[in-house]
Amino acid sequence: MAKNVSTVNNKRHNLYQEIPLSTPYMLFIDPSNVCNFKCRFCAMSTGEKQSYEKQTMPFELYKKIIDDLSDFPERLKMIRLAAQGEPLLNTHFTDMVRYAKSKGVCDWIETVTNGSRLTPELNDELAASGLDRIRISVEAPTEKGYKETAGVDIDMEKFTENIRDLYEKCQGRCEIYIKTVDIALPDEKSKQDFFNRFDNICDKIFIEKVIPIWSDFDELNDRYDIDDHGGLYGQEVRNIQICPLPFYSAVINPDGIVTVCCPDWKRRLVIGDLNYESIKEIWNGQKLHHLWMEFAAGRKNDCEACRKCLAPNYNCHDYLDDHSELILNNLKMRAEVKS
Numbered sequence: 001m002a003k004n005v006s007t008v009n010n011k012r013h014n015l016y017q018e019i020p021l022s023t024p025y026m027l028f029i030d031p032s033n034v035c036n037f038k039c040r041f042c043a044m045s046t047g048e049k050q051s052y053e054k055q056t057m058p059f060e061l062y063k064k065i066i067d068d069l070s071d072f073p074e075r076l077k078m079i080r081l082a083a084q085g086e087p088l089l090n091t092h093f094t095d096m097v098r099y100a101k102s103k104g105v106c107d108w109i110e111t112v113t114n115g116s117r118l119t120p121e122l123n124d125e126l127a128a129s130g131l132d133r134i135r136i137s138v139e140a141p142t143e144k145g146y147k148e149t150a151g152v153d154i155d156m157e158k159f160t161e162n163i164r165d166l167y168e169k170c171q172g173r174c175e176i177y178i179k180t181v182d183i184a185l186p187d188e189k190s191k192q193d194f195f196n197r198f199d200n201i202c203d204k205i206f207i208e209k210v211i212p213i214w215s216d217f218d219e220l221n222d223r224y225d226i227d228d229h230g231g232l233y234g235q236e237v238r239n240i241q242i243c244p245l246p247f248y249s250a251v252i253n254p255d256g257i258v259t260v261c262c263p264d265w266k267r268r269l270v271i272g273d274l275n276y277e278s279i280k281e282i283w284n285g286q287k288l289h290h291l292w293m294e295f296a297a298g299r300k301n302d303c304e305a306c307r308k309c310l311a312p313n314y315n316c317h318d319y320l321d322d323h324s325e326l327i328l329n330n331l332k333m334r335a336e337v338k339s
Contacts, residue, residue, distance in 0.1 A: 002198075002205040006233045007135070007177055008317060015244055016323035020292065020334050023072040024283060025248040028262060029065065030083035031090035032056040033254050037114055038151035039139060041181070041210050043265045044084045052267060056090040057254035061274070062099070065252060068278040069105035076106035082135075083251050083262050088117040094125040101130035108132045114139065116154065118162040127169040134170070136163060136202070138180040141194045149184060156197075164201040178202040181210045208232050209314075232315040242295050242327075243306065244318035246288065250279075258282050260291065261311070268305035289335065296320075296327040 034054045035044065044050075069076065079100055081087055088111075090096070097109055110133035126134065139150040146154045167176050178198045185191045185207060199205045209232055230237060245261045252258055256274040259267050269291070272282030282288065294302060301307045320327065 001200060002178070002202045004195075004199075004206060005204055006179075006206045006208070007133070007204065008233060012317060015248060015318040016320050016327055019247050019320075019327050020289075020331055021248060023074040024076060024250060026076060026078040026080060027069075027249060027279070028080050028083040028251040029062070029096075030057065030085060030252065030254050031062075031081055031087040031093055031096060033083070033085040034089050035086040035114075036089065036116060036152070037086070037139065040149055040151075041183070050266065052253075052257070053255065054085070055254050056092075057256075059092040059095060061256055062092070062096055065256075065274055065279060066100050066103050066105055068274070068280065070103065071278060071280040072105075072283075075104065078108045078110065079106045080110055080112070082110075082112040083253070084265060085254075086114055086117070087111050088113050088122070094122075094129040097129040097131050110135065112137065114150075115159065115163060116152070118159075118166055120162070120165050123162070123166040123169050126166065127173055131174045133175040133177060134166070135177045135179065138178060138184070138194070138198065140184045141180070141190050141197065145184060160197055160201070163198070167201045167203075175204065176202040177204045177206070179206050179208050181208050183210050206233075209234060230314075237313050238316065238319075240312040240316050240319075240321065241298055241300060242320040242324060243300065243309075243312040244316060244320050245312065246291055246295065247320070248318075250283070250288075252279070260288075260305075263309055263311040264305050266305070269303070289331070292331055293328070296324050296331060298324060 032055070033044065034056065035042075081093070081096060087093055100106065100109055109131055111131065112135040115136040115138070140146045140148070143154055143156050146152055163176075163178070170176055180194055185194055191207065194207070195205065209230055250258055250260060250271065251262055251264075252274060253267075257267065257270055258272040258274060258279070260269040260271060271287040271291070272285060274282070291303070294300070
């Protein structure tokens with residue numbers, strides 16, 4: 001039986017003491033910003049049309065990115081091969097995992113998938129690839145629920161058997177985490193059905209909460225009542241002034257454009273382009289440093305993309321607000337050393 005726990009790492013560093021990081025703790029590398037689902041709570045699928053192309057990441061660009069990571073003084077703690085689409089739509093996905101593992105650029109590699117592409121053949125490749133964790137998002141416990149929430153027809157028995165096959169092949173090699181969201185389980189019976197179906201074919205299982213993670217996606221509040229039901233993992237919602245995300249991570253989109261975070265689905269905070277720069281140059285660059293300074297100085301509201309963003313309030317595990325002076329001083333010292 002699976003452990004009913006989230007994947008939050010509670011043994012975290014005190015981030016405020018480490019800023020500025022010479023190496024990001026983690027990077028989101030997005031194999032695909034295309035998705036075969038149309039989930040009603042997802043801005044990428046059901047929000048306004050984006051100004052950039054939906055695509056999968058070319059493998060040559062990916063190899064260049066992984067090679068760049070060796071320039072950092074330390075290994076990353078994590079690469080998450082997922083961001084704003086369905087990663088398994090990229091036909092090179094398992095090659096991506098193997099290449100990153102072969103280069104030894106990070107401690108941990110995981111992905112997030114809706115699981116619809118799983119087959120016994122792909123499961124063989126995933127189990128052998130070197131992935132450390134696969135997060136599977138279950139959008140509903142029934143076929144009818146999938147149609148209503150994700151806009152797709154799904155064979156629940158086949159879907160479940162493919163996950164079972166993956167779990168059996170991954171035991172001892174890759175952790176399987178199955179999650180759903182609270183709005184998909186409206187009553188106790190549906191919750192019990194969810195656990196009955198999945199908790200013996202994964203290592204961890206959890207019911208997360210739908211939260212307003214997408215910046216400027218007002219449709220979410222129109223579709224769901226999410227104001228008072230807590231953070232992503234049920235934690236207390238706090239009014240965060242200094243968002244921690246840009247201080248330890250970044251998002252590499254399938255076309256090589258680097259943005260600050262996943263909630264910035266409109267790409268208002270572009271900090272670089274890996275077709276012409278290295279990730280180390282971008283991490284140490286003026287655009288990101290300026291954003292760090294603005295955040296630490298309490299000027300988050302001066303940033304259009306961040307002004308209305310509630311993501312850190314609902315899904316923040318590093319609290320920086322009480323340490324703004326220390327962070328500012330350390331950032332200024334870094335700038336003086338570089339100059």
